[in-house]
Amino acid sequence: MIDLEHQLKNPVWHSLKETHKEFAVEFNGVQFYNPEICTFGSFFDETKTAKASNEYLKTSDEFFFVSENQTPIIDDTKVFLEKKIDGCQMVLNKLIDIQITERIVLLDESFIDEIYDLIWLVMPGYYQKRSFEMGNYYGIFKNGQLVSIAGQRMQTNLFIEVSAVVTHPNYTRKGLAKQLIAYNTKEILKENKTPILHTNKGNLAISLYEKLGYTLTRDMNWWLYRKKIS
Template sequence: MENKLKNPVWHSLCETHQKFVIDYDEVKFYDPKICPFGAFTNSSKTAAALNEYAKLTDKFFLVSENETPTFNNNYIKLDKKIDGCQMVLDNLVELEISEEIIQLTENHIDEIYNLIWLVMPGYYKKRTFDMGKYFGVFKDNQLVAITGQRMQTDNFVEVSAVVTHPNYTRRGLAKQLTHFVTQEIIKDGKHPMLHTTKGNPAIGLYEKLGYQLTRDMNWWYYHSTKI
């Protein structure tokens, strides 16, 4: 599993999410309707792959632990490099779940999309929902907090989309949802992991639940110069 965690997008597209893959020469991307993420095993091949993928979508990411992708300045622009980190569950710390947490369905897709884009705009697609299970908390008939599953292999599942509506923060919703989704992954016989940005205050929350920082994971954010 350790080798898979070093290149999680790549191995997800080789295994559980193979049905979503767009495969170039030593570079793989998700179908952009699902998720605008890609990964590679040979950085010298990324420039040509980015040029091709840019024909399908305007904005997209390559994810790598420590390799630097190449790209063609005539067609592709690097908007920013996001310094991220990976956390892997060590031992789940017990937590009382006081909220009613429900599994979200196709009927909730618009609500999920709108809440994630309110809190963390820029990467989530409506069909990202197809990557795994999503769970939520409702208050006054409104979806106010979400946590879901994103990248997956035969061994691990990524906890993702940990978002809470700004009017409902500091109530422990994210902590309970993250714990709940982590338990669901363990029940399925897989190992939970997640990604976040370096310095994110949420790292402390994840550590209290039993996650440990393991490695850097960088997100190279590009767009086509045709935009």
């Protein structure tokens, strides 16, 4: 088995080799998620990414390559880099136990539309409805409305990523996200897996994650590519 440290250097790749192998699409030694699930791609050999990207773009108009320090090679006659997100990876170092005062609900498939709508309200752009299939989602309701969620995304036999942490603008600054992250973290630990998360450098939420026991470990960057329109 590949150890945790090596898995975390290329989390998309190892997720697609293990827990999420049913979602894997491979071209020329480069792995992608089924675009209905997630538009992340991963690689070890950047010389293979140009050919693979052209193939993947037959099924999706955009995708991310996720890498720690490698730069993908693309066919710039067919693909262009829209932006590079300078990200970082955080790994739970020590669980900081906080009081859970809210009723937190494990969300089932009946909430797919509500999850999608809330994420697109707060973080529009990249979440797919079927991203729900990647892991558990937990939510807090107020007056019958889903107002805050924290989900799970990439995962292997050794780690699970906390993701899709969003709160409706009318309910921010009430500690809902903090409680959801803490609850999600505990649920991951119950599975004897390491909780991780990713965010962009400079995100104000980093201080919250650190207060919950997460530590910055490495860069993890997202290269967003789009298909060129002829």
